[in-house]
Amino acid sequence: MSPERDGTYVCTLSPELLDQACRELGESPSRRQDDIEAIRQWLLKQPHITARLDDWTILRFLRGCKFSLERTKEKLDMFYTCRTAVPEWFKNRDPLDPKTKQILDLGILLPLPGSDALGRKVVLSRFGRYDANIYTTDDAMKAVAMIMDLMFEDEELSSVCGMMVVSDAEGTTVAHMLSFTPAMAKKAMTLWQDCYPTRPKGINYINTPPGFETIFNLFKSFMKEKMKKRVHVHGSDLESLYKQVPRDILPIEYGGTNGSVDDITRYWAKKVEDKRDWLLNDEKFCVNESKRLGKPKTSSDLFGLEGTFRKLEVD
Structure with a gap:
């Protein structure tokens, strides 16, 4: 609440x-x-x-x-x-729009239930889940912004304790990478760092594919120095991830005990639909x-x- x-x-x-x-x-x-x-x-x-x-x-x-x-x-x-x-990203945010609903059902951004032992909200992103030949990055970012806005509306702990991001790059293709233009990255990082009242405590990349360094360096070039120090690239080493993000806050697919990805995806798709009037x-x-x-x-x-x-x- x-x-x-x-x-x-x-x-x-x-x-x-x-x-x-x-x-x-x-x-x-x-x-x-x-x-x-x-x-x-x-x-x-x-x-x-x-x-x-x-x-x-x-x-x-x-x-x-x-x-x-x-x-x-x-x-x-x-x-x-x-x-x-x-x-x-911020207009025509109707969760009943067919394309928006399809993206939400993919679960490309999932705030995980509860908080970790330090009170931080943990958010799982999976941008490789959408077909970059069918959907645009703008389609994905609109869905991301809808979920983030609703999460911040309901979460008081994160306003004090901050949040951690786990970015799973599995499924990311060359088409995804080409869609992340420098202009797109600049917009995303400006909104994240200069607009939202977030307290980001870390960004953790896992399952990074060949060519990831190109995208990573692009986003990193727009990061403030404090944020650069909070970025961790773990590759496929989940044990390395657990040193930054407690294992028990993660879904079972990531070695944790905090529900399944499918259940969390359904929860957020329904929540966004229930909050349709608020979003409009x-x-x-x-x-x-x-x-x-x-x-x-x-x-x-x-x-x-x-x-x-x-x-x-x-x-």
Whole structure:
């Protein structure tokens, strides 16, 4: 359940996790509501932003910015700006659309049940699951964004403890690699690092195919230095993976005990469908650049000119 009631935040953290939020994020329970209200009033004064104004959404961004009000304002502006600039991922998000439903049924992104012993949410990605000759990377990224948005809406632990990603590259083909253009990678990394209030603790690649280094180096070139240090490439060595991601949080197909991939896939496909109204309503939260005070922002400002990127060459 989302930690809110009628738009008002209701803390679901244990005393230990609340103490962690205070120590690591600068959260002050006595000042929390004042900080939320300060951001809400700021958003209401931005003519170009139509934003969610509930406590929980604002608190997520405050935590992601360690309660710096200025950084929170910058990230919220960036969040709504980038979402508006990438309609291929954030518009027409109807889970009943046949193509979208087919992608969701493949389970290319699966937040795993529960959290690990450190409170981190673990997310399994499997981009090799879709046929790159039938579906585009934009199709896949739209489904990914839908699931991520719903996960962040419901997960309070990850706003304090962060998340781990396990990226299983099995099934990745040359067609997949060619579809991940530099422009695509830049958009993905900008959204991940500069827009969402995530606390990424690590990215773990497994079952990496020949040619993986090309894609890996592309994404890595857009990573901040802190993130680069949190990337681990395990190949087919699951024992190496277990040193970063506890075995018991993983599905049985990966040597764990946390349910099956098929069951988790069905859970998320149904959850997204159940949240159809939320997703369709979510599209209204965006920016109108014609109303921005000062110079409007363009896709070039945010991601660079796509025309300046050369196409990938994969051996």
